[in-house]
Amino acid sequence: MLEKKVTNYEKAVLIGVINREQDEHKVKEYLDELEFLTYTAGGEVTNRFMQRMDVPNPKTYIGSGKMEEVERFVKSNEIGSVIFDDELSPAQQNNIEKILKCKILDRTSLILDIFAQRAKTSYARTQVELAQYEYLLPRLTGLWTHLERQRGGIGMRGPGETEIETDRRIVRDRIALLKKKLTKIDRQMETQRGNRGALVRVALVGYTNVGKSTLMNVISKSDVFAENKLFATLDTTVRKVVIGNLPFLLSDTVGFIRKLPTQLVESFKSTLDEVREADLLLHVVDISHPNFEEHIASVNQILDEIKSADKKTIMVFNKIDQYQPETIDEDDLVTEKTEAHFTLDEWKKTWYNKIGDRALFISALNKENLDDFRERVYSEVRDIHVTRFPYNNFLYPENLDGY
Template identity: 65%
Template structure:
């Protein structure tokens, strides 16, 4: 056993497909993220399997030959206790794969739900996660109820069904209805809270998971929101009052987005998304050090349009320039440029600065260019503030 693997960590296999819609490069990128998700959940990925198919096998997701190959690997490595697929599996696929491999089978959605169950701290977040879990379980009752009598603990098994096996679909539907009613009540409370905040300008931090939203929240609000280098480090929406110079506004830290975001979570986290819908200004944070930050930017932008249906005033912040490396696309020199030999002024001249009309480059961790960010925030918030409190405009006449 690898010395880096703790006794409590489950050793897992990851499986992804290479398809006409998802080439080999993308498949590898997605499985790298799935590996990060597994590590966040407390697992230790030991092997990745890929298969090239036109579309997933309806019965076993991968072909029978690949499944046999995976089976042989599991037999040879008896410490492996789980296999995780990078797409959502049907109840038939789950049942067939588990019958053949005889180990625990998870898909991407179930893994994300498990992380959410682990991370949820408040009653509100726990209720949202529980609803999403039951909505995921409902169409898979046949498979799950067949195997729950030998259900083991660990990743993917937190929450519903952990202590009592429920075999009646009517009971599950009743639970879903009850949780929806509970969330309606909570949503009303949240809506009232938002109204009670008055007419202060609302600024929401949005972005892909693990881009540094909570770190920036702590920096601007001088608070101590939990921040960690893991996916979905925080689930609960946090709102803080921030004052820059003489201008107060409300700053909201929201749950991070991710590719292939389970629709169960989108529905369950409605009140969290309402914070985004009702924000006056969005601060879209992008991890410039991530090799696929362009795709992450596009995923968040697309999701925001789906949530809001309209474009809101937005500032795009490229964070983590302290970890930045950049290889120019049209250059004979393939050696990466780092912040040491690529200045902030140079960054502002790249194509990245043209991605949006309001772009900034910062490091929240090292507090680089934060004063410029505050100036831009002040200007944007002030533009909205004076439309609500025009009689206070004289306060800002000599500013900037």
């Protein structure tokens, strides 16, 4: 008889704060995403705590009464991790650990942990390690962290130097070494991008888990790893794609997320160079997600940060097969119709009004409307190619049935 495989998930609780910047509905939505992040990292959420306060407690982030409630639950349920939705200061994290006596994580450290799990190549691992050390450095307080054995003592420790100061030096040295290593790899990758010639470059961008890798597999006929978890793809994958007889390069990039740690944006800057150097962006959106418009805003914000917001872009609304609007009973005269009740056709009209013909609606998984997608991408790439090679005798077929 086959034994059932048991996965041991670490028990965790989530904590969010309701304030002037985020109401209760918004906090619930953030905690939903935080729960998905926790699951991706290997945790199981057993409870959530929310507190309404204008300004977080500078010592413990939440108030003393709520902290006592969390402490009772943690002790009685053998909780392994308490995860806060916002980034904690080093002092807050240290104070909370002393009270709850368990692992204290914030959204940033959780995302960093997922990235560490997902990093497969040497380059990705180096990027993540740099981000982790930069996050860790200001949090080295009070305890000897045993990063590695202290180097030779003679001449290395001055009068009154503490173990934590030695620890900080070790981390700073490691950060400097990783930055040097990344600089070298960045130059190599820049050379590789330069060696690709003058082919038009198209980059898939979007929120994490919107189906970019699935779309990449369908269009490029390749086998890029895709999974229904956050940050399934860390390493940028570049494939040569031919539609009709027109070749171009298609890259699948790391997914974005709200409150993306600045350490990751910085350490992944070379990965994001694929976006910066692209001629055309395909902004993939999970239209089945109830808050997809906020995801679009988050992605646009990061594109703006990396100076790519003004690039030629097509909005690709994916997962139309999973889209299910909320329904209103015909006899219900009280409920007001909102965007949550929009049909797919209503969403199409809405976005066609916003950006005209720069919106496509597809299902990469079920291969719905992919012919329209190919034709539109072909048209855009052809226009860029003609501009780049005005005297090229390239033959552009009107019919793409042979793709």
